Amino acid sequence: MFWVLLLLLAWVAAGTSCTRLCLAAVRAAAVDANAARGHALTLYEAAFLAGGPKRVADLTLVAMARQRRLLLAHTGWATVVDPNGRDEMERSVLGAIGPEGQSRIAPVRRTTAAADPVRSLADRLVTAGLAVPDGARTTVAGAVRQVQAASAAVAALGAVAVLMPAEAAEEQIPVVVWFALPLLLTLSCLAIARVEVHPYTRWASPAGQRLLGALPRHADEAGDDRTYLTSVAVRGIRAIGEPELRAAFTHRERG
Incomplete structure (x- = not known):
């Protein structure tokens, strides 16, 4: 059952990276609370x-x-x-x-x-709350890269677990399913970040993005x-x- 240890490593990588991305996105969006009104x-x-x-x-x-x-x-x-x-x-x-x-x-x-x-x-x-500070831009970008790396790591760990010769053939399908869960978590975070974070975290805050959208x-x-x-x-x-x-x-x- 060595694959269980690999599964734990996969969950640690997925959970840590996704948590960091969520926290970074929240900090980047926090500037919206101080955005100038009617600017x-x-x-x-x-x-x-x-x-x-x-x-x-x-x-x-x-x-x-x-x-x-x-x-x-x-x-x-x-x-x-x-x-x-x-x-x-x-x-x-x-x-x-x-x-x-x-x-x-x-x-x-x-x-x-x-x-x-x-x-x-x-x-x-x-x-004015319209632009994202340098630190927030770097944090979000780094968090996205970490989730991408975690996705690759989960896939690699899953492949190793499935291909291990010590595992019985009838256990290979459940192993794939178990590793699919952390992989699904990381891919879902990346998809959400693509929709919710990608359009504005480089320069404009959510408030700044709304003003840009009106131009x-x-x-x-x-x-x-x-x-x-x-x-x-x-x-x-x-x-x-x-x-x-x-x-x-x-x-x-x-x-």
């Missing part, structure tokens, strides 16, 4: 909640390019047309480009995403400029309608 998202806030610091940098670049104050070439270069930033994000972009007024887009995006204005934006959203996700090139930029904030560079502007970001990703 109207700015474009920068929407970009951060939807895609994090890099999305904020992309939105700023696209907005300045749409206003003809920054030239983004399809070759992956950014050239300053208007050196006067209208807010701290734009000034951060201009500072990242440098005094020469021209730079590759990739380093500009990285520098802007890591700059103080974006960090301050993140702190304000966390305080328009699609806009054509000729539409209202704010609607267009909102679509970019929510969906990222795939929402860019202009082929040359999109090519500038695509070139940046390859570079």
